Amino acid sequence: MTAERTGGEDVDRTLALLWRVRGGAAEPTRGRRPTLTIERIVAAAIAVADADGLAAASMHRVAKELGAGTMTLYTYVPGKAELVDLMVDDVLVERRLPGPGEPRTGDWREQVALYAERTRAAYRAHPWLCEVSRVRPPLGPGQLAGQEYLLSIMAELGLPPKQAVAAANGIGTYVDANAALGAENTRLERSTGQSTEAWWHQRSSFWENYFVVDAHPAMNRIWLGGGFDQSAKAQGDTAYEFGLNRMLDGIQALVTD
Numbered sequence: 001m002t003a004e005r006t007g008g009e010d011v012d013r014t015l016a017l018l019w020r021v022r023g024g025a026a027e028p029t030r031g032r033r034p035t036l037t038i039e040r041i042v043a044a045a046i047a048v049a050d051a052d053g054l055a056a057a058s059m060h061r062v063a064k065e066l067g068a069g070t071m072t073l074y075t076y077v078p079g080k081a082e083l084v085d086l087m088v089d090d091v092l093v094e095r096r097l098p099g100p101g102e103p104r105t106g107d108w109r110e111q112v113a114l115y116a117e118r119t120r121a122a123y124r125a126h127p128w129l130c131e132v133s134r135v136r137p138p139l140g141p142g143q144l145a146g147q148e149y150l151l152s153i154m155a156e157l158g159l160p161p162k163q164a165v166a167a168a169n170g171i172g173t174y175v176d177a178n179a180a181l182g183a184e185n186t187r188l189e190r191s192t193g194q195s196t197e198a199w200w201h202q203r204s205s206f207w208e209n210y211f212v213v214d215a216h217p218a219m220n221r222i223w224l225g226g227g228f229d230q231s232a233k234a235q236g237d238t239a240y241e242f243g244l245n246r247m248l249d250g251i252q253a254l255v256t257d
Contacts, residue, residue: 018140085138092142130183
């Protein structure tokens with residue numbers, strides 16, 4: 001769920017807001033001395049979304065939280081879509097990934113693991129991220145820091161440029177998708193008051209009354225062999241680790257052949 005954009009979107013203004021620290025994009029300069037800052041507005045919006053979901057972070061609600069008029073916010077941020085961009089990128093900045101020239105620890109796989117852990121932590125802390133489409137990401141410092149970090153790891157392995165891009169994008173997409181699933185689980189548990197384990201337990205009668213063994217022989221064999229003995233959360237964590245490690249094994253094979 002995101003605010004819809006229009007063809008009249010002021011891209012240059014949005015980019016200036018995203019890169020305000022670097023480019024000096026700024027607070028309104030006309031009229032009285034501003035009582036708000038973009039940082040305060042974004043922080044308030046994130047706090048609202050953390051507590052009540054992305055839909056709750058309307059311009060009106062954020063203004064109310066700040067003790068300001070709704071129209072005042074529009075002198076800082078063009079609208080909800082741009083505000084969401086700022087919120088997402090600020091959260092991505094929070095990952096504090098090592099930049100160029102900054103020290104790193106561990107081998108390349110451990111460096112990828114750092115990216116994965118901090119990205120998943122960002123989604124856990126801000127479950128509303130799963131409601132935001134990442135197909136057209138905000139081109140801000142947080143987004144680019146993540147791409148630069150993964151690309152630098154792949155380039156150091158000696159992968160040619162196209163493979164480095166494919167590998168970095170593959171890892172980023174995989175981690176983001178799984179982090180979003182985890183955030184969606186958190187969001188559902190908060191909104192319904194029911195854990196995922198309780199949801200599955202509530203449907204335990206399905207296996208006795210509706211599951212047809214002959215139509216699902218592989219599933220049945222795996223079940224009898226203990227393949228589903230873990231909790232739903234543990235299964236998800238195992239699947240995530242398995243998939244990421246196999247992806248990294250494939251990249252390792254490319255650079256060691």
